[in-house]
Amino acid sequence: MGVVVPLEDERGRSQNAVAQLQALVRDDMEDVNEFIRERMSSDVPMIPELASHLINSGGKRLRPMLTIAASRLCGYTGGDHIKLAASVEFLHTATLLHDDVVDESDLRRGQKTARMVWGNQASVLVGDFLLGRAFRLMVETRSLRALEIIANAASIIAEGEVMQLAAAKDTGTTEDAYMRVIAAKTAALFAAATEVGAVIADRSAGEAAALESYGRNLGIAFQLVDDALDYGGRAASLGKNVGDDFREGKITLPVVLAFRRGGTEERAFWERTLTQGDRREGDLDHAKDLMTKHGAIEDTIARARHYGSIAKDALAIFPDDPYRQALIDLVDFCISRTY
Known part of the structure; x- marks a missing residue:
């Protein structure tokens, strides 16, 4: 229906x-996953049961992987990046739970x-x-700056919603x-996830700013593609029903x-x-036809590519x-994702 579909070799x-x-x-993500399982435990059975429903539902853990990769890029050799990555995932999961209530969504990641x-x-x-758990993990790192970055992101995400x-x-x-909406509700957490990697490694303000820029622009590109896929993706791989936004x-x-x-x-x-x-x-279907007629999907993806280029240059x-290279x-x- 007019959506730009990547070529097979590009998808590969x-x-x-x-x-x-x-x-x-x-190896680091195995530690993160173990930390997540440990820290979402509770004497209230419904809490780990409900949290596990979403956390274990097949997400790629992209945001915590960004924290791990950014910290390693900056030469970090300690263990606090595991706690920060887990806190990023808890924060992300909490926002998904809240978003699904606000949006009255029935399906996420195929279930x-x-x-x-x-x-x-x-x-x-x-x-x-989960928000409480996220902040507790951040405090355990004893990095006031990392706590400030992620706490600020949590506030910005709420403002975006x-x-x-x-x-x-x-x-x-x-x-x-x-x-402005997507810069807040999506890109803010991407930016925080990568910036704390430099902060925990005690790298320069310039390097922290570069990783913040990378994450922020990656997040914007990610959300723009998500917007486009809602009118041209596949429910089985998109993680929600196609047309949910509509x-x-x-x-x-x-x-x-x-x-x-x-x-x-x-317009009527x-x-x-x-x-x-x-x-x-x-x-x-008519909405898709109108988007095809006016090049709306193609231009949305073109904008995503623009922000993606900024993200790459930041590194x-x-x-x-x-x-x-992996971050690039x-x-x-x-x-180019089609899920």
Whole structure:
């Protein structure tokens, strides 16, 4: 339906990039996973049961892998990067639990969301439990700066979610306004995950800033591709139902571009389906057709490639080594992914 589909060799290279990163951080990630299992334990049985439902549901652990890779790129040889990586994953999981309640989502990573199994109240409360665990782990590292970075990211993520909620169903949302939303709700955690790698290794402010820039721009590119895939991906590999953003009335960049470029009749369609919530059979296909007509998906991916290039350039300050190359290759994976 007009979505840019990567060529087979590009997909293969991108998947190899993930495998390469996973191989480099495998031992550390085993420690992270063990730490996660240990720290999500509770005398309240529902807490580890619900948390495990999402944490063990097949996610790639991309954000904690970024923390591990960034710390190793900076030559860190201690053990606190494990705690920081686990705290990043706990924070991410907590936001997913909360997001699924706010968005009333039924499916995540191919299975029922926690709220569909245990209810909204339990999902929110277990999310709060995981946030508490995340901050406890950060305190254990005794790095005030790392705590400051991740705590600030948590606040920014919440602000981004509120901004997105305020913009929901508002077809008057501008591209600049939407970019501010994803910079907060998605890119902030990517940026924090990589920046703390330099901080824990006591590297220079310039190197910390470079890794923050890498993570932030990678996160923006990641979310833009996610927006595009919602109108052209596959439910089995996307991790949610295709068209969920459309059904939930979310204003994402493909919608912003198609709305701005469309005529009066087309804008009336977006107003009916997104603002008024009056969606009928065949509307999702028509939405895809309009995006194809106006190049909205292709341009969204082009913007993702732009931010991906910025992310790659940010790593130029570091000498060439396997971790730096894996992080560069990871950008291509995030842009060309089809899951």
